[in-house]
Amino acid sequence: PTKSETKPKTDSEVSLEATSNVKTYAQEIQIYVDSFKEIAQNNMKVHGIPASITLAQGILESGAGKGKLAQSANNHFGIKCHTGWTGESVKHDDDAAQECFRKYNHPSESYRDHSYFLTSRSRYSNLFKLDKGDYESWAKGLKDAGYATDKKYPDKLIGLIERFELYKYDNEVLSRNYVPAKKDPLVEISEGLYTIQQGDTLYSLSKKFNLSVDDLKKLNDISDNAINIGQKIKIK
Numbered sequence: 001p002t003k004s005e006t007k008p009k010t011d012s013e014v015s016l017e018a019t020s021n022v023k024t025y026a027q028e029i030q031i032y033v034d035s036f037k038e039i040a041q042n043n044m045k046v047h048g049i050p051a052s053i054t055l056a057q058g059i060l061e062s063g064a065g066k067g068k069l070a071q072s073a074n075n076h077f078g079i080k081c082h083t084g085w086t087g088e089s090v091k092h093d094d095d096a097a098q099e100c101f102r103k104y105n106h107p108s109e110s111y112r113d114h115s116y117f118l119t120s121r122s123r124y125s126n127l128f129k130l131d132k133g134d135y136e137s138w139a140k141g142l143k144d145a146g147y148a149t150d151k152k153y154p155d156k157l158i159g160l161i162e163r164f165e166l167y168k169y170d171n172e173v174l175s176r177n178y179v180p181a182k183k184d185p186l187v188e189i190s191e192g193l194y195t196i197q198q199g200d201t202l203y204s205l206s207k208k209f210n211l212s213v214d215d216l217k218k219l220n221d222i223s224d225n226a227i228n229i230g231q232k233i234k235i236k
Contacts, residue, residue, distance in 0.1 A: 022063035023226060029164060032064035036154065037169050039111045043175050043213025044144065048113040048128055052135045052166035053142070056157040059164075065107070070130050073103035110117040132176060133170050135161050150231070153193075156205060191230040202227060209235045 033055055040051035040058075061078045062070035074091045081089050081100035088103035104110045118124045128139045137155035139161075150156070157193045161167055162180055171178055194205070202225050206213045216222070229231070232235040 002070070020157075022066045024059075024066055028066070029059055029064045029160075032059060032130045033164055033166065035065075036107070036111065039108050041169050041173050043111060043115045044132065047119050048117055048132055049115055050132055050135050050138055053138045053157065054111065054153040054162045055166050055169065056077040056135075056139075056160040057114070057142075058111070059160055060153075060156055070107070073101060074107045075101055076105060076110045077115055077117075079110070079113060101230055133167070133174050133176065135167060135170065144209055153233075155230040155232075156228065159196075159228065192234055192236045194235045196227050196229055196231045196233065198229055200227065201225070205235075209224055211235065 012206055015085075036055060036058060037051065040054040043049060043054060044051040058076045060069070062076040064144075065076065069090070069092055072092075073088075075090075079102050081102055085100075085102055089100050090103050091098040093183065094100070102110075104113070105107060118127065121146045122149075124142075127138060127145065128232050130137045130141060136154075136158055139157040142148065142157070143151075143153045147153070165180060167180065194209070201223075202213045202216055205211075209216075211219075213225075215236075216233065222233075
């Protein structure tokens with residue numbers, strides 16, 4: 001890249017590889033959160049889904065609004081047409097070629113539909129027995145109920161919620177002051193795997209674990225410098 005294209009080596013280097021196959025950076029994610037936090041909080045009041053979970057899913061599924069479906073169909077949660085959908089739709093390659101996805105006039109309709117989707121399907125009913133502020137259990141519960149096939153889906157949601165302090169929006173709705181306990185990064189090492197924390201870069205990790213950046217890349221089959229909060233990487 002030319003000098004003008006080179007991103008400064010800051011926290012924004014920890015980019016998010018979204019489900020929608022786009023990369024998005026911290027500043028873009030914060031703008032996205034500011035745009036949709038009130039919609040997520042209103043849905044939490046009406047439907048009981050933590051605002052933090054809705055926002056984290058929106059960020060991950062839509063690439064903070066940059067993904068193809070979000071751009072072409074205002075669909076921020078990758079919701080497919082399914083039986084009974086009578087609204088507009090678009091065709092998009094996903095698990096299979098040219099699948100049918102719902103199209104909305106405005107992203108807020110996608111947020112509302114996401115709430116209906118979770119509240120109207122019996123396989124998600126156990127989620128609503130959980131504490132509305134327990135985002136960790138909700139993240140794991142979504143995966144267990146089959147919302148996503150990615151084994152790391154709960155870690156990705158929790159990582160986003162804690163990094164961007166999305167739990168604060170749950171706090172406002174629930175009138176509480178919950179703050180997650182700070183995790184000691186060194187405690188985050190198990191079986192030779194280290195969990196990426198906020199502020200980590202490949203360079204800082206290479207110094208911490210006495211490895212070269214190239215060694216880290218080879219060990220983890222990483223082609224560029226992008227790493228994600230919550231991602232587990234091999235350190236030996």
